[in-house]
Amino acid sequence: MTTLRKIGYTSLMLSMILCIGKSVSAAEQITSSKIPETMQPYTEIQFTSNNSYKILKGGVSRGINLQEQLLEQGLFKEADKLEAACQDNGTAQTAIKETYPDPQKGMKIIYGSDGLLTEILDENGQEYIDNTSKTQSSNDGISLQATASKVKIASWGANNNRLYRKTTANGTKKIVGFGRATTFNDKIGQRDHTLVKGDVATKMAYDNCKFGIEVKVKAKKKGSSTIVSHNMKKCDVGGMPNAIVDIWKTGVEYWGYTYSSSLSLPGEVKIVHADQY
Numbered sequence: 001m002t003t004l005r006k007i008g009y010t011s012l013m014l015s016m017i018l019c020i021g022k023s024v025s026a027a028e029q030i031t032s033s034k035i036p037e038t039m040q041p042y043t044e045i046q047f048t049s050n051n052s053y054k055i056l057k058g059g060v061s062r063g064i065n066l067q068e069q070l071l072e073q074g075l076f077k078e079a080d081k082l083e084a085a086c087q088d089n090g091t092a093q094t095a096i097k098e099t100y101p102d103p104q105k106g107m108k109i110i111y112g113s114d115g116l117l118t119e120i121l122d123e124n125g126q127e128y129i130d131n132t133s134k135t136q137s138s139n140d141g142i143s144l145q146a147t148a149s150k151v152k153i154a155s156w157g158a159n160n161n162r163l164y165r166k167t168t169a170n171g172t173k174k175i176v177g178f179g180r181a182t183t184f185n186d187k188i189g190q191r192d193h194t195l196v197k198g199d200v201a202t203k204m205a206y207d208n209c210k211f212g213i214e215v216k217v218k219a220k221k222k223g224s225s226t227i228v229s230h231n232m233k234k235c236d237v238g239g240m241p242n243a244i245v246d247i248w249k250t251g252v253e254y255w256g257y258t259y260s261s262s263l264s265l266p267g268e269v270k271i272v273h274a275d276q277y
Contacts, residue, residue, distance in 0.1 A: 035109055044108065112262050165275060184247075215232045235248075
């Protein structure tokens with residue numbers, strides 16, 4: 001796929017996950033009216049009805065998930081300041097809020113190396129795009145967004161992915177996002193572009209910015225507390241139910257990682273790009 005691609009998400013190294021796995025037979029049906037937020041690393045489940053699923057591989061997790069904690073705590077102080085400003089001006093209350101869809105028979109859920117949800121597929125194996133799970137801004141919200149210098153656009157997923165618009169004193173507008181960074185391995189992106197190292201995808205629903213636009217990605221260097229920034233290029237979009245940015249394959253080498261199809265960068269990342277759509 002190109003625009004609606006199967007996102008090759010995922011994340012943290014196994015050594016960063018503190019969890020105790022509960023072995024469950026693949027044939028066993030587990031009752032659940034909601035999509036589980038965390039499982040054992042690399043788990044895949046499929047809903048056999050609207051309120052029960054079977055485990056295709058992996059299992060249920062128990063205990064502490066370090067990546068989940070890191071995303072909840074955040075890394076960038078600017079995120080807290082932006083959120084506070086948007087709470088004060090009312091745009092946080094009117095921002096779009098996207099949650100995971102209700103389970104449907106045949107739906108397949110894939111979890112990454114960090115045990116967090118990375119991909120939702122429909123019964124046909126295609127990326128699931130849910131247009132009913134978001135709360136659209138009211139007319140009052142649109143008015144607030146037109147006048148405020150700091151605007152919360154949207155939030156989504158279980159792990160604190162959120163998108164803001166900032167207007168500087170000279171009128172320049174920037175889009176700033178915080179959340180989880182995952183990976184994908186498609187060959188072709190938007191406009192039949194052959195994807196290469198340095199390309200990224202953004203969330204189609206709320207951040208389908210101009211093709212080829214520069215996206216600054218900030219994240220911690222592997223094994224270090226140092227935050228490293230690299231200018232990437234937006235060349236694709238996807239559903240991204242639980243990520244702020246999707247890095248193409250070997251782009252993770254900029255932060256000291258070796259690509260695998262189930263890698264996401266540990267902790268919170270920040271993206272910045274021009275307000276051009």
